[in-house]
Amino acid sequence: MGEAQCGKIKEAIGLLAFEGEPISWNRYGSGHINDTFRLICKTGEGEKHYIIQRINHEVFKDPVSLMRNIAGVTSFLRERIQAQGGDPARETLNIVKAKNGKDYCQDSDGNYWRGYLFIDGATTYDKVRQPEDFYRSGKAFGRFKRLLAEYPADELAETIPNFHNTPVRMETFKAAVKADSCGRAHLVEAEIKFALDREKEAAIAMDMLKEGRLPLCVTHNDTKLNNIMIDDVTGEALCVIDLDTIMPGLSIFDFGDSIRFGANTAEEDEPDVSKVSLSLPLFETYTRGYLEGCKGSLTTEEKMMLPMGAKLMTFECGVRFLTDFLQGDTYFHTSRENHNLDRARTQFALVADMEKKWEEMAEIVRESKK
Structure with a gap:
């Protein structure tokens, strides 16, 4: 120092x-x-x-x-x-x-x-040691949502404007494709097409918010395991920390970001996308914990949109990585050539796998909420 x-x-x-x-x-x-x-x-x-x-x-x-x-x-x-x-x-x-x-x-x-x-007497963990950790993480973030259900979310400032506004992220992405400032667009034509093919779906959550079908609520916006303190004696999730990104948003965003990060069978920047898939057992584990923590504080539409939250957050993150690659890797820290491209491909592979497992995801949510 x-x-x-x-x-x-x-x-x-x-x-x-x-x-x-x-x-x-x-x-x-x-x-x-x-x-x-x-x-x-x-x-x-x-x-x-x-x-x-x-x-x-x-x-x-x-x-x-x-x-x-x-x-x-x-x-x-x-x-x-x-x-x-x-x-x-x-x-x-x-x-x-x-x-x-x-x-x-x-x-x-x-x-x-x-x-x-x-x-x-409490510790944070960077990685899931066992499935029970993921369950407890879900329960803690669900409880966090429930305890803040009556907080006036519209009074919160946006510490990072449009952080999970997927349509805005798409507009930034399309501008980056058009500008092609680093001459990289020809290298990622398949990835660009993947993103553009899903553009209409990218707006679904924000459209439902505007229509009043999804309620504005307090969101954490960084729902990783290492933002939960685990009691050293009981092993129970104790406290949600790192509140810098507390903002008004949608509950499905917090749920989805946890799934994107914690239920992927591969690392976020895995170069070999054949290793990437959604672990349905981990998806079930987290969903069960999250809904138990929420204890009825979610609306019916919020519950049914949980799989879409997982897909949207994964897609949005992939779009952000791809945008940064096109713009010359100016936002996310990179440690190797094509690092952001690897990240984007991993996220898109996870989206594709979610699409294959969509009915199973929906069934898990239906069964977990009973």
């Missing part, structure tokens, strides 16, 4: 209302966007543990609105958890306010920092 960065952390620690005397801080977690540290403070009764983070305001252009979102949602969650006899200190994030009363502070360089209570 550089001397300048160390100085900024010290400055931020002094601006936030941590209890006790700071004695150490070290990098924490596997996140790549924000700078995250675990802070230990000495108190008269022992130690207090905290998380302190520098918010990446290059990615999140409006940190003030972002923190307003998080403060509103976590306050609402604490009330709901407490009313149900839970432990709000462990089952949701708890913001440590700045000494001036705000939910964040700024250092002398203009960087935004925030603090959270550290949740002891």
